[in-house]
Amino acid sequence: xxxxxxxxxxxxxxxxxxxxxxxxxxxxxxxxxxxxxxxxxxxxxxxxxxxxxxxxxxxxxxxxxxxxxxxxxxxxxxxxxxxxxxxxxxxxxxxxxxxxxxxxxxxxxxxxxxxxxxxxxxxxxxxxxxxxxxxxxxxxxxxxxxxxxxxxxxxxxxxxxxxxxxxxxxxxxxxxxxxxxxxxxxxxxxxxxxxxxxxxxxxxxxxxxxxxxxxxxxxxxxxxxxxxxxxxxxxxxxxxxxxxxxxxxxxxxxxxxxxxxxxxxxxxxxxxxxxxxxxxxxxxxxxxxxxxxxxxxxxxxxxxxxxxxxxxxxxxxxxxxxxxxxxxxxxxxxxxxxxxxxxxxxxxxxxxxxxxxxxxxxxxxxxxxxxxxxxxxxxxxxxxxxxxxxxxxxxxxxxxxxxxxxxxxxxxxxxxxxxxxxxxxxxxxxxxxxxxxxxxxxxxxxxxxxxxxxxxxxxxxxxxxxxxxxxxxxxxxxxxxxxxxxxxxxxxxxxxxxxxxxxxxxxxxxxxxxxxxxxxxxxxxxxxxxxxxxxxxxxxxxxxx
DNA sequence: GGATGAAGAACTATAGCTTC
DNA sequence: GAAGCTATAGTTCTTCATCC
Numbered sequence: 001x002x003x004x005x006x007x008x009x010x011x012x013x014x015x016x017x018x019x020x021x022x023x024x025x026x027x028x029x030x031x032x033x034x035x036x037x038x039x040x041x042x043x044x045x046x047x048x049x050x051x052x053x054x055x056x057x058x059x060x061x062x063x064x065x066x067x068x069x070x071x072x073x074x075x076x077x078x079x080x081x082x083x084x085x086x087x088x089x090x091x092x093x094x095x096x097x098x099x100x101x102x103x104x105x106x107x108x109x110x111x112x113x114x115x116x117x118x119x120x121x122x123x124x125x126x127x128x129x130x131x132x133x134x135x136x137x138x139x140x141x142x143x144x145x146x147x148x149x150x151x152x153x154x155x156x157x158x159x160x161x162x163x164x165x166x167x168x169x170x171x172x173x174x175x176x177x178x179x180x181x182x183x184x185x186x187x188x189x190x191x192x193x194x195x196x197x198x199x200x201x202x203x204x205x206x207x208x209x210x211x212x213x214x215x216x217x218x219x220x221x222x223x224x225x226x227x228x229x230x231x232x233x234x235x236x237x238x239x240x241x242x243x244x245x246x247x248x249x250x251x252x253x254x255x256x257x258x259x260x261x262x263x264x265x266x267x268x269x270x271x272x273x274x275x276x277x278x279x280x281x282x283x284x285x286x287x288x289x290x291x292x293x294x295x296x297x298x299x300x301x302x303x304x305x306x307x308x309x310x311x312x313x314x315x316x317x318x319x320x321x322x323x324x325x326x327x328x329x330x331x332x333x334x335x336x337x338x339x340x341x342x343x344x345x346x347x348x349x350x351x352x353x354x355x356x357x358x359x360x361x362x363x364x365x366x367x368x369x370x371x372x373x374x375x376x377x378x379x380x381x382x383x384x385x386x387x388x389x390x391x392x393x394x395x396x397x398x399x400x401x402x403x404x405x406x407x408x409x410x411x412x413x414x415x416x417x418x419x420x421x422x423x424x425x426x427x428x429x430x431x432x433x434x435x436x437x438x439x440x441x442x443x444x445x446x447x448x449x450x451x452x453x454x455x456x457x458x459x460x461x462x463x464x465x466x467x468x469x470x471x472x473x474x475x476x477x478x479x480x481x482x483x484x485x486x487x488x489x490x491x492x493x494x495x496x497x498x499x500x501x502x503x504x505x506x507x508x509x510x511x512x513x514x515x516x517x518x519x520x521x522x523x524x525x526x527x528x529x530x531x532x533x534x535x536x537x538x539x540x541x542x543x544x545x
Numbered sequence: 546g547g548a549t550g551a552a553g554a555a556c557t558a559t560a561g562c563t564t565c
Numbered sequence: 566g567a568a569g570c571t572a573t574a575g576t577t578c579t580t581c582a583t584c585c
Binding site for chain 1: 555556557558559
């Protein structure tokens with residue numbers, strides 16, 4: 001005979017798990033952040049302490065109950081309801097505390113005033129005044145309704161009241177907290193709207209809400225808070241959490257709270273169907289190491305996702321190591337001066353020149369190919385007058401003409417072409433001022449070289465993701481430079497003709513330029529061959545094609 | 546041979562933040 | 566305040582295969 005289904009109701013809960021009062025002590029003292037109203041034991045505080053103890057006893061009784069038949073399940077449901085109900089007043093007052101905080105929205109004077117009123121109301125409600133309780137419920141509902149719309153009602157989840165037996169006492173906390181939290185950013189292209197009151201609330205309550213503001217960052221901090229001192233956490237996160245600067249507060253927080261197991265498990269871009277963002281697992285256990293202090297340095301990711309390069313793999317890695325030791329280009333060699341269309345893109349970038357106003361050709365990233373620049377396909381309304389609230393940035397033509405080389409921004413590796421017939425370009429194009437004393441064809445050979453491409457794809461994690469791989473200015477400034485004299489000596493005279501042929505997809509010319517750059521970077525013939533096959537593998541191409 | 550769908554390749558725009 | 570830099574649980578376009 002199949003036994004009755006185990007009673008799990010006391011474990012299953014719902015609510016806004018990132019909004020709530022942190023501890024029963026905070027509720028008893030009406031404490032919000034650093035602001036505390038009740039520093040002495042009040043009737044409300046004493047009553048809360050007693051009801052929490054009663055709830056703990058009931059929930060312990062639940063866990064000790066053996067299920068033999070359906071009547072046991074009914075009895076457990078009654079105990080569970082009793083445990084829940086005895087904390088009803090505490091829950092209401094905790095809800096009101098959160099409401100006060102949302103209403104005050106960072107204004108400490110408003111908050112203090114609200115807490116003074118709540119202190120009185122809490123005492124009256126504790127004495128069993130149903131009218132006062134009704135009044136408090138209405139005020140709370142109103143305070144928790146954001147933006148004046150009933151659809152945006154916050155449902156605080158007070159962990160210490162929902163799991164009193166776990167989160168009260170000297171060694172409180174869960175042994176393990178694991179989860180795949182929702183991933184959402186509150187800024188950037190895929191920004192999810194955020195109510196200003198919640199923005200302020202999370203900024204006050206969470207240390208991690210100071211860098212790149214995301215929902216998943218908040219969960220990392222919440223998981224760490226809910227775990228006991230010896231407890232562990234496991235969180236599925238987007239891989240950029242491991243190394244982007246915006247996530248430094250998250251890394252700093254978790255390193256100070258727990259021992260982070262590195263390398264993090266890396267799952268690449270195919271862990272979830274339909275999700276392009278690469279993912280990883282952050283596992284942190286027990287206490288931080290003795291030297292554990294806030295440190296926002298990148299986490300080490302596990303298998304990088306880079307494919308192996310075959311039998312000449314050691315040549316490949318030695319070559320990359322060698323490129324690490326090369327010099328870097330001048331810091332001002334690269335820039336991102338392109339047209340910022342602001343919020344007027346459809347008005348200032350057109351497929352045809354208009355009949356009224358001044359128009360000029362404008363290039364986009366898609367015009368740039370290795371050694372080849374296509375004629376611009378779009379027109380820029382350069383004397384467009386912005387209306388109220390509109391903005392954009394178009395510089396003087398001379399600024400755009402001052403860059404002899406253009407690079408495609410959306411690409412897995414640097415792709416550069418000479419800026420012939422110079423004109424305006426959008427910020428999907430990056431620009432190079434050239435290198436002092438070096439001819440443009442030699443700089444093009446360097447930027448388009450296999451060695452630079454392989455180095456870039458090895459060093460820049462974003463280069464390996466299918467979702468919006470981008471070459472960034474800081475990446476270009478970090479490229480290893482060849483010995484220009486050696487490069488000039490080997491191909492200097494023929495470079496202009498070779499670059500022209502390379503623009504026509506002449507494989508021999510491309511290979512000649514490529515080998516010369518590797519040589520000038522100090523790579524051996526074997527290392528160059530390894531770089532060629534390695535880059536082909538990383539780009540998913542057939543080696544030697 | 547045209548319509549439809551699947552798979553793969555190629556690729557942008559803009560808001561927020563930092564620096565000057 | 567202007568200029569420069571950076572990030573984005575993706576989107577659009579093209580090609581190829583299959584069906585009718």
